[in-house]
Amino acid sequence: MARKAVVLFNLGGPDSLEAVQPFLYNLFMDPAIIRLPKPLRFLVAKLISSRRAPVAQEIYGHLGGSSPLLPQTEAQAAALKTALSDSNPVDEYEIFICMRYWHPLSAQTVQSVKSYGPDEIILVPLYPQYSSTTSASSLADWHGAAKSAQLEVPTATLCCYPLENGLISAYSTLIAEKIEGMDLSRTRILFSAHGLPQKIVDAGDPYQWQIEQTATGIVEKLARPELDWKICYQSRVGPLKWLQPSTDDEIAAAGAAGLSLVILPIAFVSEHSETLVELDIEYAELAKKSGVPHYKRVDTVGVSDDFIAGLADVVLRLTPGAVTSGQGGRICPGKFSDCALAS
Known part of the structure; x- marks a missing residue:
């Protein structure tokens, strides 16, 4: 074992x-x-x-004074441990949580892992789409803390999984539930992702391309050729040019066209301030003011069976010492120099 x-x-x-x-x-x-x-x-x-x-x-x-992200992640960790143990009872799995900007931070989690004494470490970002600002940052911080703590264990790394079957299936099911009974000729799906400065993408970050792959995969899974859908970006901060179109502009455009909206937070797998406040409160108010007839928000995948099963399947296929995508190799076109698998 x-x-x-x-x-x-x-x-x-x-x-x-x-x-x-x-x-x-x-x-x-x-x-x-x-x-x-x-x-x-x-x-x-x-x-x-x-x-x-x-x-x-x-x-x-609005959230009771704290972020719900840690308890959400703890629930995903428990579900993933069960799925892994059921799929591979020969080995022992312990799940650890590592947050980038608040506790438990890398140094704390590294010490917990070191105390556990694993034969293998498996690094799994809960960001399906890779970016230098999210997965790469978290992994770099982890490796720095592990080096400082002299934690030297064979390590497998999952860099991204924008087309993982469980992720796609989970979101397809959640959208199908929301659009049930709606007039799709008067409804638009918005795949809303967290924004990123355009210059970061121009410098070789594959995030936008991977967002597009996830959205396309979900639409293909839904198999509704009449579906009207767009990708947009939320949470812009500062004066820089960010990825376009913005979610608030697309909400206003839908209102002007008399379209109902179903909005899906495509880059998030857990609920937090940008879903529970920005999407559910601020953008819902904007939709009402803009004349959107019906505004619905799709839940994040959370601990849905398909998502957890898919993540477990990917984890079981990872190779110690390798950095791997959910598809098993590099999926980003060569122009994306910030891809984790760039040579």
Whole structure:
């Protein structure tokens, strides 16, 4: 029997209103987010986190004063452990959670994994679509902490899984439930992803391309040729040009056309502030003001059977020492130099 430590990576979120500003500081100190030399990045992170904290505290106030992301991830960890143990009872699996910007951070999780004493470590970002700002940042932070702790264990890494069958099936089922009984000739599906500065994509980040693959995979799975759908991007921050079209612009456009909307958070597998507040409250209000007849939001995949089973299947196929996509090799076109599998 081999002891295997599976580490799930996610963004993290403040566990109290007092934690909002230090959480934001950690976020903006990430060199993958603010791409400036460290002294300048420190000043920018201090400035932005102090200015944004009151607005963010109001957002988390809608959620009871803290982010639900950690308990959501804990539920996914428990479900994944059950699925892995059922599929491969020969080995022992322990699931660990590692958050990028709030507890448990990499250094803490590394120590927990080291105490467990695994024969193999399996790194699994809960970001289906790879980006230098999410999966790459989390993995780099993990490797730095592991090196500092002298944690040297054969490690398998899942870099991305935008076309994983369980993910596609889970979201297809969730959309089908929402559009049941709707007039599809007067309905548009919006696949809303977290935005990214255009310059990061132009520099070789494959995130937008992978978002497009996921959306296309879901539409093909639905097999509804009459479906009207678009990809859009939410959560823009700052003066830079971000990926277009924006979700708020697409909501306004749908209202002007008299179309109902079904919106799916395609880059998120867990509920948090950008689904429960931005989509469910802020964008719902915008839809009403814009004249959208019906506004529905598709849940994230969470602990749905298809998603967890698919993730377990990918984990079981990973090879120690290798970085692998959910499809088993590089899927990004060669122009994306920031692909995890770029040579």
